[in-house]
Amino acid sequence: MIEPTTLTVSGDRIRAVYEFSGDVADAEGRANALRVEQTIEFPADLVPDDDIQREIIGRIETLEVVGPDTVRVEVSYAVETTGFELPQLLNVLFGNSSLLPGVKLIDVALPSSLIDRLGGPRFGIAGLREMFDAPNRPLLATALKPMGSPPERFAEMAHELALGGVDMIKDDHSLANQPFAEYAARVRACSAAVRRANDQTGLNAVYMPSINAPQALLEERMRVALDAGAGGLLVLPGITGFDHMRDLANRSDVGVPIMGHPALLGGFVSSPIGGIAHGVLYGKWMRYAGADLSIFPNYGGRFSFSPEACTEIADACREPIDGVAPIFPSPGGGMTRDRIDEIVDFYGHDVALLIGGDLHRGENLEQTAAAFRAAIQ
Amino acid sequence: MIEPTTLTVSGDRIRAVYEFSGDVADAEGRANALRVEQTIEFPADLVPDDDIQREIIGRIETLEVVGPDTVRVEVSYAVETTGFELPQLLNVLFGNSSLLPGVKLIDVALPSSLIDRLGGPRFGIAGLREMFDAPNRPLLATALKPMGSPPERFAEMAHELALGGVDMIKDDHSLANQPFAEYAARVRACSAAVRRANDQTGLNAVYMPSINAPQALLEERMRVALDAGAGGLLVLPGITGFDHMRDLANRSDVGVPIMGHPALLGGFVSSPIGGIAHGVLYGKWMRYAGADLSIFPNYGGRFSFSPEACTEIADACREPIDGVAPIFPSPGGGMTRDRIDEIVDFYGHDVALLIGGDLHRGENLEQTAAAFRAAIQ
Numbered sequence: 001m002i003e004p005t006t007l008t009v010s011g012d013r014i015r016a017v018y019e020f021s022g023d024v025a026d027a028e029g030r031a032n033a034l035r036v037e038q039t040i041e042f043p044a045d046l047v048p049d050d051d052i053q054r055e056i057i058g059r060i061e062t063l064e065v066v067g068p069d070t071v072r073v074e075v076s077y078a079v080e081t082t083g084f085e086l087p088q089l090l091n092v093l094f095g096n097s098s099l100l101p102g103v104k105l106i107d108v109a110l111p112s113s114l115i116d117r118l119g120g121p122r123f124g125i126a127g128l129r130e131m132f133d134a135p136n137r138p139l140l141a142t143a144l145k146p147m148g149s150p151p152e153r154f155a156e157m158a159h160e161l162a163l164g165g166v167d168m169i170k171d172d173h174s175l176a177n178q179p180f181a182e183y184a185a186r187v188r189a190c191s192a193a194v195r196r197a198n199d200q201t202g203l204n205a206v207y208m209p210s211i212n213a214p215q216a217l218l219e220e221r222m223r224v225a226l227d228a229g230a231g232g233l234l235v236l237p238g239i240t241g242f243d244h245m246r247d248l249a250n251r252s253d254v255g256v257p258i259m260g261h262p263a264l265l266g267g268f269v270s271s272p273i274g275g276i277a278h279g280v281l282y283g284k285w286m287r288y289a290g291a292d293l294s295i296f297p298n299y300g301g302r303f304s305f306s307p308e309a310c311t312e313i314a315d316a317c318r319e320p321i322d323g324v325a326p327i328f329p330s331p332g333g334g335m336t337r338d339r340i341d342e343i344v345d346f347y348g349h350d351v352a353l354l355i356g357g358d359l360h361r362g363e364n365l366e367q368t369a370a371a372f373r374a375a376i377q
Numbered sequence: 378m379i380e381p382t383t384l385t386v387s388g389d390r391i392r393a394v395y396e397f398s399g400d401v402a403d404a405e406g407r408a409n410a411l412r413v414e415q416t417i418e419f420p421a422d423l424v425p426d427d428d429i430q431r432e433i434i435g436r437i438e439t440l441e442v443v444g445p446d447t448v449r450v451e452v453s454y455a456v457e458t459t460g461f462e463l464p465q466l467l468n469v470l471f472g473n474s475s476l477l478p479g480v481k482l483i484d485v486a487l488p489s490s491l492i493d494r495l496g497g498p499r500f501g502i503a504g505l506r507e508m509f510d511a512p513n514r515p516l517l518a519t520a521l522k523p524m525g526s527p528p529e530r531f532a533e534m535a536h537e538l539a540l541g542g543v544d545m546i547k548d549d550h551s552l553a554n555q556p557f558a559e560y561a562a563r564v565r566a567c568s569a570a571v572r573r574a575n576d577q578t579g580l581n582a583v584y585m586p587s588i589n590a591p592q593a594l595l596e597e598r599m600r601v602a603l604d605a606g607a608g609g610l611l612v613l614p615g616i617t618g619f620d621h622m623r624d625l626a627n628r629s630d631v632g633v634p635i636m637g638h639p640a641l642l643g644g645f646v647s648s649p650i651g652g653i654a655h656g657v658l659y660g661k662w663m664r665y666a667g668a669d670l671s672i673f674p675n676y677g678g679r680f681s682f683s684p685e686a687c688t689e690i691a692d693a694c695r696e697p698i699d700g701v702a703p704i705f706p707s708p709g710g711g712m713t714r715d716r717i718d719e720i721v722d723f724y725g726h727d728v729a730l731l732i733g734g735d736l737h738r739g740e741n742l743e744q745t746a747a748a749f750r751a752a753i754q
Contacts, residue, residue: 002737005525007557033679040523041549043734052525056557080556081524087589087616088553091640095550095616098643099674099710101681146417146424147458148382148433172418173472176465179457180384180433212464215624218592239464239472241618247592263468266475267652268644275644297476302410304478333476357420360379 004050012111013076016093020071021102027071031060035075037096084117086243106277108284115323119250123257123292124325132167138376139352141168151181155189162197162205164369170234171210173261184224191228206231208259232257238264242289249290260291278309283316287327293352297333314347328352340375381427389488390453393470397448398479404448408437412452414473461494463620483654485661492700496627500634500669501702509544515753516729518545528558532566539574539582541746547611548587550638561601568605583608585636609634615641619666626667637668655686660693664704670729675708691724705729717752
């Protein structure tokens with residue numbers, strides 16, 4: 001038994017909802033194990049009846065059998081367990097429980113004391129609508145591809161896409177610093193090309209280079225992008241970390257919109273019996289971590305997300321959360337122009353349509369981009 | 378159709394083996410989609426017969442039906458697609474394919490040109506054996522718990538554990554910068570306590586604080602640890618990114634052993650039909666990314682890993698790979714002293730046993746730690 005501990009906590013609590021699959025008779029034991037696992041990870045019987053027992057170990061708020069093999073458990077945690085930092089928040093929510101069988105994180109709610117510290121998205125839906133002078137319509141996004149092309153070709157594509165009226169022209173998420181199109185050369189060429197197009201059109205298209213860099217080069221790549229006049233950044237939080245994105249979103253010396261890309265994150269939702277719910281991962285986590293747009297694979301493309309999962313993501317991106325701006329869901333992944341009406345019907349107008357390769361099917365990129373734009377007007 | 382592209386590549390290739398679950402009749406189509414998805418992510422029919430087709434798009438090396446619903450596909454990628462950077466390597470291996478249904482990454486092999494650039498573990502098994510003057514025995518590791526304890530109590534625990542002969546005393550992975558034990562105070566107190574114990578014992582125990590910090594504080598927390606004399610670092614690559622760990626492992630101004638912790642990574646292997654194989658994620662990826670020890674939940678504890686999965690991890694940590702030091706598998710997760718013989722029988726001597734809470738069951742920590750040490754001598 002360790003010594004009794006006296007602590008001061010605010011009383012503010014994080015709420016997390018988990019779903020257990022398996023024998024419902026075990027649910028209470030599993031819930032008790034989980035609330036310990038996510039906090040002290042220490043034999044609870046060795047902790048006296050003190051403030052660690054009362055305040056640090058998570059609390060089971062509700063436990064409900066919702067199906068023959070499914071139990072829903074709401075656990076709350078003292079906000080202080082996170083140290084008010086996003087990496088430790090993710091740890092509390094799903095660090096070790098990601099390793100437990102049949103545990104799925106299906107919802108999260110944060111107290112305002114933590115939300116204020118995280119900062120959240122800088123622009124969100126309202127900010128991007130103002131930036132693109134688009135009070136109502138869906139936004140348009142596309143990607144520069146294919147890898148292997150030289151910087152000048154990417155710049156030419158970016159120019160044509162911006163002339164055609166696409167709002168956001170991002171790097172394909174696989175463009176890094178390959179020898180075929182080194183980062184600085186590509187970013188400078190594409191930024192200049194989009195600026196030139198904006199001078200011609202009077203629009204405000206932005207180029208968003210991908211900042212999927214080694215740790216020691218993250219700062220330099222971001223700086224090269226901003227110095228070149230890139231109007232936004234593409235971030236891959238599954239690879240460079242959610243707090244990398246949050247940091248960029250909150251720095252006054254960055255100040256451009258951020259698009260969150262789901263690379264590598266699929267593993268978290270690949271299991272029917274565990275992982276993180278689509279709405280939490282691609283919706284709330286992206287949002288808490290400062291993304292202004294969250295890219296995910298649309299239903300009916302070459303990926304596996306169901307319409308229900310996509311609705312869950314879109315809802316989590318857009319539902320009101322005090323202190324966290326709503327953001328654009330950005331369905332992509334093999335989308336084609338002939339599906340625009342259907343996609344807009346499905347998501348409504350608060351959506352950023354991401355169409356990549358399909359814009360290359362046609363006479364030229366400016367024309368297909370203009371048709372893309374016309375289709376949503 | 379885009380313009381034909383001429384490229385120069387070295388011919389060095391990354392080899393990745395994937396397993397598809399589902400109808401084997403679709404396998405060739407899925408393999409063709411995958412080799413495009415992981416590279417150009419662009420309609421292959423719009424690329425002419427050029428060097429992008431030949432060199433950038435992945436190549437199917439072998440395709441073999443290995444079960445009624447399982448196909449194994451080896452795909453190779455030009456090393457240049459990674460730009461010789463770890464974040465983009467992870468993207469090529471499993472970025473978008475993490476979002477595809479029923480695709481599991483089961484093996485990886487890198488060419489020496491990439492291995493040389495990644496750097497790998499600084500110490501590995503040989504370096505740690507020298508550091509701890511332990512030519513043959515298993516190494517011993519433990520964690521400072523529970524969260525909520527003040528710095529002085531953690532320091533007292535660290536002192537006793539080091540007196541008892543534990544080699545590595547790490548922070549619990551959930552210790553960050555909580556108000557109960559702020560990072561700098563905790564790290565200074567624990568580093569000093571372990572140094573004091575080493576002066577008494579003549580041993581070289583190390584304290585390894587957890588560097589699970591916000592992006593903007595990663596450098597400062599690392600510096601505080603080294604300035605305080607911490608002898609190693611605990612890194613959570615699932616949260617702060619694999620390249621954060623690789624960077625620390627390779628910097629000459631760091632130069633201490635690194636323990637990789639699996640927090641949040643469980644999602645990647647939670648699915649029986651997708652994700653990343655245990656050996657790849659907790660073995661090879663940890664190793665490529667510079668961990669000297671890879672922590673994972675042992676079979677038979679409170680987590681779900683099977684003995685087979687644990688063997689796969691241990692093998693991947695220790696098997697010869699040219700240019701990448703073998704590292705210690707470090708099974709933990711509710712391990713108890715009464716299982717030491719069994720665990721050493723299972724893993725052999727090249728293992729770092731991680732026992733946490735169970736050392737608190739006894740008269741005092743120094744005694745239980747000494748018994749832990751005696752058990753493996």
